[in-house]
Amino acid sequence: SVKNRLSPSILAADFSALQEDVALAEAAGAKSFHFDIMDGHFVPNISYGAGIVSALRNKSKAFFDVHLMVEEPDYFFADYKKAGADRVSVHVEAVKHLDRSLQAIRELGMEGGVALNPATSLSTIEEILPICPYILIMSVNPGFGGQSFISYTLDKIKRLRKMAEERNLPLEIGVDGGVKLDNISPILEAGANFIVAGSSVFGKKDEIGERVKSFNKVLE
Ligand code: DX5
Ligand code: ZN
Numbered sequence: 001s002v003k004n005r006l007s008p009s010i011l012a013a014d015f016s017a018l019q020e021d022v023a024l025a026e027a028a029g030a031k032s033f034h035f036d037i038m039d040g041h042f043v044p045n046i047s048y049g050a051g052i053v054s055a056l057r058n059k060s061k062a063f064f065d066v067h068l069m070v071e072e073p074d075y076f077f078a079d080y081k082k083a084g085a086d087r088v089s090v091h092v093e094a095v096k097h098l099d100r101s102l103q104a105i106r107e108l109g110m111e112g113g114v115a116l117n118p119a120t121s122l123s124t125i126e127e128i129l130p131i132c133p134y135i136l137i138m139s140v141n142p143g144f145g146g147q148s149f150i151s152y153t154l155d156k157i158k159r160l161r162k163m164a165e166e167r168n169l170p171l172e173i174g175v176d177g178g179v180k181l182d183n184i185s186p187i188l189e190a191g192a193n194f195i196v197a198g199s200s201v202f203g204k205k206d207e208i209g210e211r212v213k214s215f216n217k218v219l220e
Contacts, residue, residue, distance in 0.1 A: 002172045004193045004219040006212065007032040007065050009176075010056070011047060012145045012198035014205065018178070020061050021202055026068075027030025028209035029216050032063040034176070034196045039070035040092050043143035046106075050076070050083040057084030067115060067176065067196075069142045070094065074101055081108040089113030089136050089174075092124045102131055112176070117141065118150050122160055133172055135160060137192070140177030144196040149178030154190045181214055188218070193218065 008030050013021035021105060022033060033056070038047040066085040068076065071091045080088050084107050088105050092114050093207065095101045098140060105112035113134035114125050125135060140147040157173060164171035174194035175187050188195075201211045 002170055002193050003085065004188070005032055005063075005194050005195070006030060006215045006219055007034040007063075007174075007194060007203040008212065009034040009036055009145065009198035010052075010197055011036040012202040012204070014202070017049075017060075018056060021205070022056055022060055022062075022063075023206060025201060025212050026060055026062055026210040027085075028212035029164050030062060030201075030212050032065055032194075033062065034198075035066045036142075036198075037066060037068050037070060037076075038143060042091065043069045046145045050079040052150060053080060053085055054083035063087070065089070065174075065194075065196075067136065068094075069115075074104060077101075077105055077108055077110075081110055085110055087111040087113055087134065089115045089126075090135065091115045091117065093117055093120060098125075098128055099131070102128060113172075115142075115176070116156075118153055122163065123155060123180040126163070129164065129167065129169060129171070132193070133170075134137075134174060136176055136196075138177055139175050139179070142177070146155045147178055149183055154186055157187065157190035181211075182217065184215070184218055 040046040066088045115136035139153040173192045174191040178197040179197045189207040
């Protein structure tokens with residue numbers, strides 16, 4: 001099975017000192033960073049684009065996990081490849097031809113993933129599972145950091161892990177939104193192995209390193 005990984009979301013970092021916050025997290029043991037790209041249409045908020053990914057690429061050796069919360073994401077795959085992304089995930093609700101999108105990402109030499117909103121059924125990804133190494137289960141409605149974990153998504157993680165095991169697929173299951181040190185146990189037990197955490201890692205500047213270490217301890 002795929003190893004557990006922590007991926008701090010820089011959405012919750014200090015935008016005036018991104019390099020510093022990323023360096024603090026990486027020095028403490030973060031091996032991946034999560035980039036929340038929001039277009040103000042798919043979600044009711046605008047964050048940042050490929051320029052930020054590219055700027056940090058020169059400063060970090062970590063795995064760059066890009067989460068596209070945008071309409072018609074296919075237009076932007078090449079930009080994120082150029083910016084140095086290792087993985088790009090699209091929302092199943094935002095694409096018309098999911099198989100085509102995943103192929104396009106892979107042809108550019110990146111890993112392709114699919115994100116599902118809390119209300120979106122697993123049936124939407126059932127068919128493409130054999131060609132998709134990563135599913136991101138949203139445990140909040142996307143658009144903002146700092147929201148509370150929606151607990152019914154735990155059952156969805158369980159059912160997805162079961163589906164992958166039954167089909168012998170070494171699926172990486174991400175969980176995104178409201179993850180904290182005090183609610184992570186049931187999330188891991190349900191079968192998630194890629195943990196996105198924004199405010200619970202970057203929320204307090206003087207505790208960034210400590211938080212990364214605490215998460216990694218639980219994830220071992
Ligand atoms: C929500 C984003 C999340 C968010 C997580 O739209 O996709 O990645 O940054 O932030 P926290 O961990 O604060 O809920
Ligand atoms: Zn995200």
